[in-house]
Amino acid sequence: MTFFIMRSEMHTKFDKIMVAIDGSEESMHAANCAIGVAKKYDARLTVLTVLPQELRYDYEIDQVDPEIPMTPVKGVIELSRMEIEAKWFRAIKKNALASNVRIETEVVMEGKSVVSDIIEYSKKQSINLIVIGTKGKTGLRRLLLGSVSQGVLAYAHCPVLLVR
Numbered sequence: 077m078t079f080f081i082m083r084s085e086m087h088t089k090f091d092k093i094m095v096a097i098d099g100s101e102e103s104m105h106a107a108n109c110a111i112g113v114a115k116k117y118d119a120r121l122t123v124l125t126v127l128p129q130e131l132r133y134d135y136e137i138d139q140v141d142p143e144i145p146m147t148p149v150k151g152v153i154e155l156s157r158m159e160i161e162a163k164w165f166r167a168i169k170k171n172a173l174a175s176n177v178r179i180e181t182e183v184v185m186e187g188k189s190v191v192s193d194i195i196e197y198s199k200k201q202s203i204n205l206i207v208i209g210t211k212g213k214t215g216l217r218r219l220l221l222g223s224v225s226q227g228v229l230a231y232a233h234c235p236v237l238l239v240r
Contacts, residue, residue: 089204090113090119090235091117091118091119091120091204092119092120093110093122093204093205093207094110094122094123094124094197094201094207095107095109095110095207096124096125096126096206096208096224096228097125097164097168097209098125098190099125100209102209102210102211102239103209104168105209105239106209106239107171108171109237109239111168111171111172111175112175113205113207113237114175114177114178114179115177119178120178120180121172121178121179122180122181122182122203123169123181123182124183124184125164125165125183126183126194127160127183127185161181168181169181190224190227191223191228194228195228195233198233198234199233203234205234205235205236205237206235206236206237207236207237208238208239209225209240210239210240225238
């Protein structure tokens with residue numbers, strides 16, 4: 077089941093489409109749907125993964141003082157990027173290229189939350205359609221929508237295609 081949410085005043089020229097993935101089966105299905113939409117509109121597709129905050133920082137037991145900032149662990153971040161590239165992006169790129177869809181991939185780790193990272197990236201890149209699965213890998217699942225898809229739907233500046 078696929079949902080498409082669009083405000084009436086928004087245009088329907090989709091030339092920059094972004095799909096947010098987290099490696100879940102639902103997000104990979106959303107990526108395949110995004111490839112189909114990108115092909116239909118002859119659009120460029122960006123596949124975005126937000127690196128979870130717990131992988132961004134080095135948590136040391138003796139660092140209990142909240143005044144001391146935590147520092148990114150470069151090795152963990154680079155390993156995560158390589159794993160994401162190998163496990164998630166490779167299959168999506170293969171499907172996109174087989175469909176003659178222009179594709180780029182991006183791993184983001186800038187903001188405070190997955191939702192804010194997705195929204196900020198989409199604004200900076202002038203994305204005009206966001207595709208996202210309705211449920212992902214976040215802990216507790218909501219009744220109908222995952223917390224990330226709910227947040228993206230609530231704060232997106234452009235149309236959102238929810239894939240279930």
